[in-house]
Amino acid sequence: MENSRREFIKKAALSTAGLTVGGLATGMSAKSYAKIIGANERLNVAIAGLGRRLEAYYEPISKKNSNVELVYLCDVMKKQRESALQKFSKHIDYKPKLENDIRKVIADKNVDVLINATPDHWHAPGTWLAIQGGKHVYVEKPCSQNPREGELLVEFQKKYNKVVQMGNQQRSALESIDIVNQIHNGVIGKAYKAVAFYANNRGEVPIPKKAPVPDGLDWDLFQGPAPRTDYTHDTWDYNWHWYGWLYGTAESGNNATHELDVARWALQVEFPEYVTVEAAKRYFPEDGWAVYDTMDATFRFPGDKIIKWDGKSRNGHKTYGSDRGTIIYGTNGTVYVDRGGYKLFNRDGKMIKDSKATGSEAGTALGGGGDMTTRHIQNFFEAIRGKEKQNSTIEEGARSTLLCHLANIAFRTNKSFAIDSKNGHIQDKDAMKLWSREYEKGWEPKL
Numbered sequence: 001m002e003n004s005r006r007e008f009i010k011k012a013a014l015s016t017a018g019l020t021v022g023g024l025a026t027g028m029s030a031k032s033y034a035k036i037i038g039a040n041e042r043l044n045v046a047i048a049g050l051g052r053r054l055e056a057y058y059e060p061i062s063k064k065n066s067n068v069e070l071v072y073l074c075d076v077m078k079k080q081r082e083s084a085l086q087k088f089s090k091h092i093d094y095k096p097k098l099e100n101d102i103r104k105v106i107a108d109k110n111v112d113v114l115i116n117a118t119p120d121h122w123h124a125p126g127t128w129l130a131i132q133g134g135k136h137v138y139v140e141k142p143c144s145q146n147p148r149e150g151e152l153l154v155e156f157q158k159k160y161n162k163v164v165q166m167g168n169q170q171r172s173a174l175e176s177i178d179i180v181n182q183i184h185n186g187v188i189g190k191a192y193k194a195v196a197f198y199a200n201n202r203g204e205v206p207i208p209k210k211a212p213v214p215d216g217l218d219w220d221l222f223q224g225p226a227p228r229t230d231y232t233h234d235t236w237d238y239n240w241h242w243y244g245w246l247y248g249t250a251e252s253g254n255n256a257t258h259e260l261d262v263a264r265w266a267l268q269v270e271f272p273e274y275v276t277v278e279a280a281k282r283y284f285p286e287d288g289w290a291v292y293d294t295m296d297a298t299f300r301f302p303g304d305k306i307i308k309w310d311g312k313s314r315n316g317h318k319t320y321g322s323d324r325g326t327i328i329y330g331t332n333g334t335v336y337v338d339r340g341g342y343k344l345f346n347r348d349g350k351m352i353k354d355s356k357a358t359g360s361e362a363g364t365a366l367g368g369g370g371d372m373t374t375r376h377i378q379n380f381f382e383a384i385r386g387k388e389k390q391n392s393t394i395e396e397g398a399r400s401t402l403l404c405h406l407a408n409i410a411f412r413t414n415k416s417f418a419i420d421s422k423n424g425h426i427q428d429k430d431a432m433k434l435w436s437r438e439y440e441k442g443w444e445p446k447l
Contacts, residue, residue, distance in 0.1 A: 043381060044110055046072035048102045048126060049117035050084040052238065053140060056369030057115060060377035062091040068381060071111060074099045077236065078216030100218055102126055106133035113384065115377075116140060119240055120254075121247045124149035125225040127164065128156045128445060138380050140167040142253040142401040143394065147424065148436035150398035150405075152445050157394050159447065165380040165390055166397030168261045170339065172376035175357050176262065177391075179335055179342040183266050187344065188330030191267050193306045195327045196259030198251070201316035205239050207288040208232035225443035234288075242289045245412070250291040251313045252404040255324070261392075261400035262326045262337060263307045270399055271424040272299040272307075275406045276416035283314040297407040302421050309407060339372065399424070409434045 045068045047057060061070050073084045073096050081098040088096070099105050102122075106114065106129055114130040116123060116139040124144040127137045143166040144150040157164045170176050183191050211233040213219045219231050226246050240247040241254055248254070264270075279295035297309040310319065320327060325338030333352075336343045339361040344353040359371030382388035402424050409431050410416060417428035426432045439445075 041067070041385065043068045043112045043384060044071045045069065045113045045115060046074060046096075046105045046108075046111045047084075047115045047117060048072075048074040048105060049119070049122070049140075050075040050077075050080040051117070053117045053369070054084055054087065056373045057117075057377070058088065058091045059369075060374045060381075061088075063374070063378070066378055066381055068113070069094075070096045072097050072099050072105045072108070074102050074105050076100060076218040076222045077214075101221060103129065106130050106135065109134070111135060113138065113381075119222075119247050120249045121145045121226045122224050124153055125443065125445070127153060128447075131156045131160045131162045131164065134160075134162075136163040136380075136384050138165050138167065138377060139394075139397075141257040141397070142166075142249050142404055143397045144401055144405070145247075145249060145253075146435065146437045147402055147405045147409075149445075150401055152447065154395050154398055155447055163380065163384045163390065164394040165376070165383070165392060166394060166401070167373070167376065168258060168392050168397055168400065169361065169372040169376035170258060170262055171265065171392040171396075172379050173339065173357065173361070173372045174375075175341045175355050176337055178355065179337055179344065180262075180266050182344075183328060183330070183335060184268065187333065188328065188335055189332030189347075191328050191330040192304065193308070193329040194263035194267055195308045195310065195320070195329075196256065196263045197310040197320050197326075198255045198259060198324045199312045199316055199318060200255075200314070200323065202293070202314050204284045204287040205242055205289050206234045208235055208239070208243050223440065225439050227438055227440050239288070242291055244290045245408075248291075249404060250408055250411075251293070251311050252295060252297075252309070252407045253401070256295075256309050256311055256404050256407070257401055259324060259326050260307065260309060260403045261397070263328070264400050264403070265396075266326070266328045266335070266337075267301070267305050267307065269301040269303070269305050269307070271421045272301050272403070272406070272419050273421040274300040274416070274418050275410050277407050277410035279407075279411040292411055295407065295411065297410070299403055299406070307403070309403075339370075 050073055060066055073081055075081045114135045114137045116126045116137055118126050120142060123139050127139045130137045143153055209232055210230050213231045217236055222236055235243055277297045279292035281289060281292055282294045293313040295311040299307045322338050328335045332347050334345045341356040343351055345351050361370035361372040379388055379391045383390045413431045415431055417426055417431050419426060
């Protein structure tokens with residue numbers, strides 16, 4: 001019976017792939033597919049990566065109308081698994097299995113969906129392994145650790161016809177959808193520029209020093225596709241974001257992904273044609289932070305459109321009135337949009353509409369979660385069933401993530417450079433060397 005159920009969902013998902021990413025390609029409506037699959041067709045879900053993002057999954061997993069069952073909680077740290085089980089017990093009345101190795105989860109044919117909330121260097125490899133294993137994947141931002149991995153995710157998705165969605169949850173925010181549609185319909189005239197911003201007051205971080213591997217941590221598996229190194233103090237627990245480029249993507253990949261995605265969505269642009277960056281480590285010069293903590297990036301697009309990124313990791317001054325958001329300028333007005341809603345201004349600067357979000361989504365707090373995340377994950381579930389079109393495909397997620405990588409590469413090479421606006425490739429030999437990464441032997445992508 002279980003095999004029949006899985007085969008039915010598999011066939012339904014394959015048949016709706018055209019609907020999910022490109023309209024009603026099969027000739028049947030989403031409503032028709034919903035009737036075929038039925039309300040009792042449950043998706044078996046596994047979560048890999050049980051750190052600070054965990055609380056964002058309680059609601060979309062436990063809501064009855066999600067119609068899913070959590071079958072695995074997976075993490076390379078024993079205490080993370082045990083803690084996640086205890087926390088989820090307050091939201092569900094059954095016990096999922098605990099697993100250390102994501103590869104064992106992927107090998108289980110009863111798993112339909114992987115929620116990939118691992119560290120950045122695992123996002124793309126974990127996703128393509130899951131796709132090859134027959135799973136649909138919800139992968140947290142950034143969807144890749146480098147530009148080539150973004151291209152690979154799109155290629156894997158197309159080859160295996162799986163639903164893959166990045167955690168760019170503002171694409172599912174009702175107010176954001178509303179105002180972006182208005183922008184596209186000319187409410188501020190021709191939209192020509194967007195300023196995306198983020199401000200946080202992150203403090204000092206320890207200097208990473210060689211140390212014994214913490215009890216319960218599978219350090220080899222944490223490294224996974226990354227080249228092997230000795231363990232250093234505090235690396236596994238969030239600070240990998242700031243300890244160089246083996247595992248993290250700095251604040252650009254960590255947070256700019258969200259606002260740059262909104263900016264690109266609003267301006268209806270794909271790949272830039274030129275990138276320039278000013279960035280540096282400005283705060284706590286003696287601590288262990290090894291990447292920039294302040295960045296100003298400019299992306300120039302065809303059609304004389306501009307996106308600017310103003311990122312301040314360690315200065316909480318709300319330059320634009322909020323800790324994060326996006327401002328879109330047009331020839332007839334301006335829009336300010338963030339997770340709390342939007343404000344629409346005419347060309348004179350007079351506010352003509354203030355639309356506040358009815359729910360709440362965390363801003364700069366670690367972990368986050370809220371109604372936007374719940375809607376985004378439920379949209380992903382319904383796209384698998386063929387009931388809804390994805391609010392954002394992995395192609396969209398990869399294009400927005402690419403902007404983060406381009407900014408990082410500009411910082412790392414101390415260069416501005418031209419971009420091929422047809423595919424996003426860097427037109428600078430030195431910078432292009434960072435298009436991909438070195439993998440631990442045996443972990444190279446195999447499409």
